[in-house]
Amino acid sequence: MTDNRVILEAGGVCRTADLIASGVTKQTIRRALDANLLVRVRQGIYCSDASHLAATAAQHGGTMACVSALRAHGVWVHDESSTLHVGISPRARNHWHEGCACVVHRSAFTAGLGITSVAIALVQVARCMGEEVFFAALESALNKRLLSSDERAWIRSNVTRRFAELVDFARSDAESGLESLVRLRLSRLGVSTRTQVRIEGVGRVDLVIGNLIVELDGRENHDGPSQRHKDLMRDANAAKAGWRVLRFDYAMVIYDWPLVRDTILAML
Ligand SMILES: [Zn+2]
Ligand SMILES: [Zn+2]
Known part of the structure; x- marks a missing residue:
C-alpha cells in the first residue's frame, strides 16, 4: 500500500x-x-x-503512553518489564481486549491514537514510575535532543515538587542511563560529581569525584576483547597520571548498588 x-x-x-x-x-x-x-x-x-504495540493501545481506544511511548521514541528506560502503558482521555471509554495486562493512564493530555509525545510521556512517567525511572529517561531524552527548552519547562510545571527538582538537576550530557542513575544516587548521598570530563592521555571519562574516576560500562559498548584492551589502556594511563579508577558494569549498578556505593564511598 x-x-x-x-x-x-x-x-x-x-x-x-x-x-x-x-x-x-x-x-x-x-x-x-x-x-x-x-x-x-x-x-x-x-x-x-x-504486532505493533500502538495497535494494542488502539484496541483500548488510546495511545502508547508513559514508558512504552518513551521506548518507542528511543529513550532509555530503566524498567525491565514489558507491560504496555496506554493513555486514554479522561472521558473516553476504555475497551478491554483478550489477555490484557496493560497499565491504563487516564490523561487529559491524551488525544487520538499512535504514540504519546516525549514530553507528555515523561509527565506520565512522573505519576506512574519512581523518581529514578523519570530522571534517567529525562536525561536520555535531553541527550538525544528530543525535548525543546519549552517542553522541559512544561514538564517541570506539570509534575510535583520532587520531580521538578529532578528536572532542574538534569543535564543533557549524560551518555548512558547508568551514568544518570549513579550521578543521582551519589548526589543523594551528598557526593557531587563532575560529568564527561576530558583527561589528558585518557580521553573523556564518565564521572569524576575529586581524583577518583568512575567509569560505567553499559551493556552495548563494552563487550569483546578489543574493547577490554581499550579499557585497560585507559585505566593504566589514568593511574600513571595519578588518578584512581573504579569501573562498574550494568549488572553491578542495577542489581548490586550497595557494593558500588560502598566501594565509591570507601575510596573518597
Ligand atoms: Zn505508566
Ligand atoms: Zn490492554
Missing part, C-alpha cells in the same frame, strides 16, 4: 477518517485489507502491523 506512510506517521495506527482525509480511497483501504497490508484493529481503526 503506497499510503502506508500515512499510517507510519501516525505511529502505526489510524482511523478511516485520517486515511480518507489524506486522500486514500475506501476502495484502496478494502484492497489493502484483502492483501493483509492493513489490519483492522477495531471498527474504523487500522494499523499496518498487528
